Amino acid sequence: MNSNIKLIHTNIVYSEDRNRLAVYTDSYIVVEDGRVKGIWSELPEEYKNLPMKDYGDAVLIPAFSDLHVHAPQYLNRGLEMDLLLSDWLDKCTFPMEAKFADAEFAKLVYDAFIDDMIANGTMHACVYGTIHTEATSYLIERMNSKGIKGFVGKVNMDRNAQADLLEDTSESIRDTEAFLEKYSGNKNTKPIITPRFAPTCTREQINGLGKLGKKYGIGMQTHLVESIWEAEQARLLFPECSCDTEIYERAGLMDNGPVIGGHFIFPSEDDIRILRMYDGYAVQCPDATISVIAGIMQTGALLDRGMKIGLGSDISAGHHIGVFTQAARAVQLSKLKEFYEPEGNRKISFPEAFWMATKQSGELFGGTGSLEPGSVFDALVIDGLSDAARKLKPEQVAERFCYLGTKENIIARYMNGEELSQAL
Amino acid sequence: MNSNIKLIHTNIVYSEDRNRLAVYTDSYIVVEDGRVKGIWSELPEEYKNLPMKDYGDAVLIPAFSDLHVHAPQYLNRGLEMDLLLSDWLDKCTFPMEAKFADAEFAKLVYDAFIDDMIANGTMHACVYGTIHTEATSYLIERMNSKGIKGFVGKVNMDRNAQADLLEDTSESIRDTEAFLEKYSGNKNTKPIITPRFAPTCTREQINGLGKLGKKYGIGMQTHLVESIWEAEQARLLFPECSCDTEIYERAGLMDNGPVIGGHFIFPSEDDIRILRMYDGYAVQCPDATISVIAGIMQTGALLDRGMKIGLGSDISAGHHIGVFTQAARAVQLSKLKEFYEPEGNRKISFPEAFWMATKQSGELFGGTGSLEPGSVFDALVIDGLSDAARKLKPEQVAERFCYLGTKENIIARYMNGEELSQAL
Numbered sequence A, B: 001m002n003s004n005i006k007l008i009h010t011n012i013v014y015s016e017d018r019n020r021l022a023v024y025t026d027s028y029i030v031v032e033d034g035r036v037k038g039i040w041s042e043l044p045e046e047y048k049n050l051p052m053k054d055y056g057d058a059v060l061i062p063a064f065s066d067l068h069v070h071a072p073q074y075l076n077r078g079l080e081m082d083l084l085l086s087d088w089l090d091k092c093t094f095p096m097e098a099k100f101a102d103a104e105f106a107k108l109v110y111d112a113f114i115d116d117m118i119a120n121g122t123m124h125a126c127v128y129g130t131i132h133t134e135a136t137s138y139l140i141e142r143m144n145s146k147g148i149k150g151f152v153g154k155v156n157m158d159r160n161a162q163a164d165l166l167e168d169t170s171e172s173i174r175d176t177e178a179f180l181e182k183y184s185g186n187k188n189t190k191p192i193i194t195p196r197f198a199p200t201c202t203r204e205q206i207n208g209l210g211k212l213g214k215k216y217g218i219g220m221q222t223h224l225v226e227s228i229w230e231a232e233q234a235r236l237l238f239p240e241c242s243c244d245t246e247i248y249e250r251a252g253l254m255d256n257g258p259v260i261g262g263h264f265i266f267p268s269e270d271d272i273r274i275l276r277m278y279d280g281y282a283v284q285c286p287d288a289t290i291s292v293i294a295g296i297m298q299t300g301a302l303l304d305r306g307m308k309i310g311l312g313s314d315i316s317a318g319h320h321i322g323v324f325t326q327a328a329r330a331v332q333l334s335k336l337k338e339f340y341e342p343e344g345n346r347k348i349s350f351p352e353a354f355w356m357a358t359k360q361s362g363e364l365f366g367g368t369g370s371l372e373p374g375s376v377f378d379a380l381v382i383d384g385l386s387d388a389a390r391k392l393k394p395e396q397v398a399e400r401f402c403y404l405g406t407k408e409n410i411i412a413r414y415m416n417g418e419e420l421s422q423a424l
Helices: A071-076 A085-101 A103-119 A133-146 A169-183 A203-216 A228-237 A244-250 A269-277 A286-291 A299-304 A323-340 A350-365 A394-404 B071-076 B085-101 B103-119 B133-146 B169-183 B203-216 B228-237 B244-250 B269-277 B286-291 B299-304 B323-340 B350-365 B394-404
Strands: A005-017 A020-032 A035-040 A052-062 A064-070 A122-128 A149-153 A189-191 A220-224 A259-263 A281-284 A308-311 A379-382 A410-415 B005-017 B020-032 B035-040 B052-062 B064-070 B122-128 B149-153 B189-191 B220-224 B259-263 B281-284 B308-311 B379-382 B410-415
Touching: A005 A350, A005 A394, A020 A350, A020 A394, A052 A350, A052 A394, A052 A410, A064 A071, A064 A259, A064 A281, A064 A308, A064 A323, A064 A350, A071 A085, A071 A103, A071 A122, A085 A103, A085 A133, A103 A122, A103 A133, A122 A133, A122 A350, A133 A149, A133 A169, A133 A189, A169 A189, A169 A203, A203 A244, A220 A244, A228 A244, A244 A269, A281 A323, A281 A350, A286 A323, A286 B323, A299 A308, A299 A323, A299 A350, A308 A323, A308 A350, A323 A350, A323 A394, A323 B286, A350 A394, A379 A394, B005 B350, B005 B394, B020 B350, B020 B394, B052 B350, B052 B394, B052 B410, B064 B071, B064 B259, B064 B281, B064 B308, B064 B323, B064 B350, B071 B085, B071 B103, B071 B122, B085 B103, B103 B122, B103 B133, B122 B133, B122 B350, B133 B149, B133 B169, B133 B189, B169 B189, B169 B203, B203 B244, B220 B244, B228 B244, B244 B269, B281 B323, B281 B350, B286 B323, B299 B308, B299 B323, B299 B350, B308 B323, B308 B350, B323 B350, B323 B394, B350 B394, B379 B394
Parallel strands: A005 A052, A064 A122, A122 A149, A149 A189, A220 A259, A259 A281, A281 A308, B005 B052, B064 B122, B122 B149, B149 B189, B220 B259, B259 B281, B281 B308
Antiparallel strands: A005 A020, A020 A035, A052 A379, A379 A410, B005 B020, B020 B035, B052 B379, B379 B410
């Protein structure tokens, strides 16, 4: 046996499928070359001589994936949360993003953002930068060197925002191409094409990005039908398209790699048809959509139609960088959705929410988000969630963690099979 | 000057009125005999020789009030949160409450509950026990000895629940009278009459409680129009009453002291008229009402009509014992309320939510919940919420604490002017 084998003893919970948690009490998990080899209640003879890490009553779960997050808005989290989208963009978001012209400022923020993300158990992420190439380059380099599997986009926008956030269209395409070229060979964190959203992008810009997508074989993230206002703007600014999603489809932006559509709260049947056709992800960001955006995704109904759905912290429309909190919030919001719009909607279960936040979204990042054999071992050990008067079952620990946990409940973190230093 | 004077230097935030936070940067607060004497940016000559506690960049805020919480459900928090009210009552809540026939078990739970409440910054509370006199007596004695200002009710229920939670009606009245008599002289935590809610109480029981209220001059807490189902049950079981609230009014239960109505999500005009007439509090429990109860209080509209509103953690329909988290959630839900029911509803501001959780509800407990001169000094020092790259203003710290804070951000707690030991 070589030194790339690790043995851990504890309780284990992961999503077996959309509706069911796999629960292993008092069990052994073997990790070989960064991937799960197997889980046993009795340790097989061949592993008996391995040094064992014993977490006792704690619970091992997969690390989380954040499918929609704005790194430059990190300093704004939990502030001015009583504004609504358009005011909030103008007063908080755009002025903050403009500061990322200063690469030194960006470094400070991005270092803190990345550390906090990992501290909160997120090891895979689809991240928005700003229009600024230097700042966004630092972000992708730093995430890549920290081992975070994911995608980072240099944001594109050439209309309808404050002047210092608007790009010259051809310069925007040139900068984006340089960014894609420079980082497409990254091992962990790869570039992704990121038109902000329809209201701030011209057809010329989107078409230019479509050509880059094809040339480099790179996918796209954007905000899709995130608000009634945004959906209306899309129709108004792109009258040749039947829906928001078609704007990107027409430019060929959905042909080349993963497609990640943030929010997806007010889709038409055409939006749903197109996003499903390209096997794209719709990203629910529960806190964001009840803070600065009003509306709730039809999560249960879309899951039942086979839509891929992940969760996003959406810092800083959402306030908490831990995606685990959004699994709890997704369950809560599904009940309100059913209450207010009973037609066709249903509440989702906790196992469904956990699955969206781990296994379903982990598939985007090369077979992680699970602890079944063969999965990349990106995992968290959580503890301190039982009460003295009541010992919880492992699946109850996982649920309480999503509702009540903090990063302090994460007592160990593994990435690609290696334990991360506690000094985050 | 005597030893009952304390001097603290830091930043200070409290609710000046419903719409405005009072903010004092880099200031001095003097506390005399447990009450705020004044706040100064330059320390007056007479206090210059006092020993000073300096919290530097931290922020001093009032302690919070929890106007609706079930102590016996403490162990259930954050579990089975994907159920809805009736299933959740039958599967989780009632079986847990039945265990409080065992007073030894109750002590373990209530000790943990009280410590966690204080750790999370709540120093005033309206608390439900169970039907069990011995367990509930321990709860009120313990809260009283810990200095928590508040009310504890022995719960009354004599129909429509599992057999071991149903009381014989006359025994229920006798037990309640003994409880009221024994504890009405308490200094901090006083007894309150607590019919669970209309579906589980007979007219005979409610009338009997009404007589006790009058005899002892004691108020009432209950669940009022918390769900469509509950409002319907009230009409069905008490056809002589025009609304849920009238059931208690008719029994004289609203004539004798504070009236606290939990949830108040589906009030008729009659419910609103009656509760306002008796100057009662409606209690919004945001997380609870989007977890096991579906619905959102018309908070903004009721505030504009002069209704007193406080916030409740509603453990364990709500999952987080910190009322500060519910101030954030109240803002979020007000936006959804406006989105789904625009007629007459509006979003509330963060200052309004903070005011409900501190000053407005603190009035119930003898002039606390504020830091204006004369207020009882129940206060928290919060810290660790700014970023290295951005120092927040004190009012921003208060907002971020409500959205993102944990008990670890509370670095000191004062009750009646005395600092509490850190060993909670």
